[in-house]
Amino acid sequence: MGWSASCINPFPASSHLLVAINMSKHLKSSQIPLRKQKRAWLGNEKARCVLAYYGLQKPPYELDALEPYMSRKTLEMHWGKHHRGYLEGLNKQLAKSDVLYGYTMEELVKVTYNSGNPFPEFNNAAQVWNHDFFWESMQPGGGNEPILGLLQQIEMDFGSFTNFKEKFIEAALSLLGSGWVWLVLKRNEKRLEVVKTSNAISPLLWDDIPIISLDMWEHAYYLDYKNEKGKYVDVFMNHLVSWNMAMLRMARAQSFVNLAEPKIPVA
Numbered sequence: 001m002g003w004s005a006s007c008i009n010p011f012p013a014s015s016h017l018l019v020a021i022n023m024s025k026h027l028k029s030s031q032i033p034l035r036k037q038k039r040a041w042l043g044n045e046k047a048r049c050v051l052a053y054y055g056l057q058k059p060p061y062e063l064d065a066l067e068p069y070m071s072r073k074t075l076e077m078h079w080g081k082h083h084r085g086y087l088e089g090l091n092k093q094l095a096k097s098d099v100l101y102g103y104t105m106e107e108l109v110k111v112t113y114n115s116g117n118p119f120p121e122f123n124n125a126a127q128v129w130n131h132d133f134f135w136e137s138m139q140p141g142g143g144n145e146p147i148l149g150l151l152q153q154i155e156m157d158f159g160s161f162t163n164f165k166e167k168f169i170e171a172a173l174s175l176l177g178s179g180w181v182w183l184v185l186k187r188n189e190k191r192l193e194v195v196k197t198s199n200a201i202s203p204l205l206w207d208d209i210p211i212i213s214l215d216m217w218e219h220a221y222y223l224d225y226k227n228e229k230g231k232y233v234d235v236f237m238n239h240l241v242s243w244n245m246a247m248l249r250m251a252r253a254q255s256f257v258n259l260a261e262p263k264i265p266v267a
């Protein structure tokens with residue numbers, strides 16, 4: 001087997017990306033630490049092929065930590081089956097070709113969207129990214145209100161925190177079919193906005209910066225709330241949403257979007 005493009009850079013800087021090397025000596029990658037795999041790769045000219053795959057990230061809390069608002073049963077099914085299914089489906093698709101090798105998940109979502117003519121990998125990649133983002137949009141003991149800059153920005157862009165909540169809930173309940181509701185920072189308009197997207201689509205695709213997301217696919221709420229979507233959305237806003245994470249994301253977003261008056265350097 002000759003060298004392929006995927007053999008050029010087997011260790012891109014992505015914590016989400018796991019790498020397995022098919023060495024000529026048939027090393028089993030699962031049995032050796034990644035650091036040793038890398039050394040083996042660098043020192044072995046007979047290394048022939050790299051298979052890249054993505055690992056399943058666990059929610060940043062135990063599966064029963066969101067009870068009684070989101071049950072362990074829901075997390076086991078939603079994360080353990082649906083999210084895992086998207087990830088395994090994606091890895092299977094990626095194993096067929098090395099064209100999409102080496103991207104972070106966010107890059108993979110954008111690349112596979114292909115300007116609106118999505119590659120077959122898009123749905124799985126986007127749903128993996130969306131779900132990772134969603135799990136981190138919640139925390140045990142969530143709800144309440146954000147503080148400091150995020151609260152001020154919400155009040156500036158929505159009039160009040162109550163208005164924002166109403167707009168978010170209304171967007172969730174008026175979404176047709178499966179999809180997502182987001183609080184995003186719009187890069188060009190420099191303001192927060194509530195948006196909804198269908199199926200696997202995410203605001204990343206038009207360069208908005210997501211701050212919070214809510215999964216409105218039926219699998220997200222049916223076990224706990226049956227068809228009572230209103231209860232699910234209410235519980236998310238009042239008991240689950242992580243304003244701590246939202247504030248961190250907002251701080252990060254502000255390294256790309258200057259929400260203040262630009263300061264002109266004085267010579």
Ligand SMILES: [Fe+2]
Nearest residue numbers: 082215217220
């Ligand atoms: Fe979901």
